Amino acid sequence: MSKLALGLAGAGGITGAGGFAAYQAGLFSSNQELLTVRETLSKEGYVLVSEDEKFQEFFKEFKGDAGFIGELNKYSTGGEDLSKDTNGGKGKVALKNMCSSYLNTKDKLDKAIKWCVLRIQDKKLEGKAWRTIAAEDTDQGDWKQAFDGIKTKAIKYGVTGINESTESTNGYPILKKWCSDNKKLPISNKNKTTLDNAVDLCSKTE
Incomplete structure (x- = not known):
């Protein structure tokens, strides 16, 4: 992926969705084949969440975001509404599965950066x-x-x-x-x- 495309996808870790979508739609040209999310994250030095404790912490932090919960519920067991998970025990499992599912895709980079990688803090x-x-x-x-x-x-x-x-x-x-x-x-x-x-x-x- 070109530096321009990655910059649009990951600026601030949050605001790159529009630019990345534009790249995917072909508004930006590239002579290289689009990399998978895993390859891009590795190439650009992002650090994936790996510890259960951190997945649980992320779930509790992001669960108030309707977009996050809407996406995460796709990975819940038996279609359970994870917004009702107060301690994050089920939410962390779903989040781990969700992040893992993104890695071999080529169109989930913005979501992976938003919810699945470590931040400076x-x-x-x-x-x-x-x-x-x-x-x-x-x-x-x-x-x-x-x-x-x-x-x-x-x-x-x-x-x-x-x-x-x-x-x-x-x-x-x-x-x-x-x-x-x-x-x-x-x-x-x-x-x-x-x-x-x-x-x-x-x-x-x-």
Whole structure:
């Protein structure tokens, strides 16, 4: 698959469906045979979910998405509605089967990237842990302190909105949002620099 086609398919891990469909419809030309989902993911450095615990975690996270549940129910046992699975025991099995079924296809890349690969926030860190991102800003003190310590790195890495004159009161929400947005990106060759920067800016020593 051409770099252009993959970029359209996987941009942000979420928004590439339209571009990928256009490629499939022949709006973009390629001299190469279209690769399978497995081949494309491997070539571009994506990391497939493999642990049962992570499948269960993903199921619980995505089950509120009607599109996800609608797709996943195709893989449920006996046509069971998996939106009613509260602990994820059945959902993780269906998700594992669904992701496995995508690998030898050539038209499910967008869904595989969206639901079946690890994101930056899923990476296990050595000697560090990802900073908690609280929705209600109850972690303000932690992020203010973090900002003071890594402001120079944030400037070096080009975080928009942070410069030498930015104080912690105004800077920590920018840093927090950057971490929230970028940690959701899939691990891939394309996002390697973002991953490295996120480890520096969004984690803390245990």
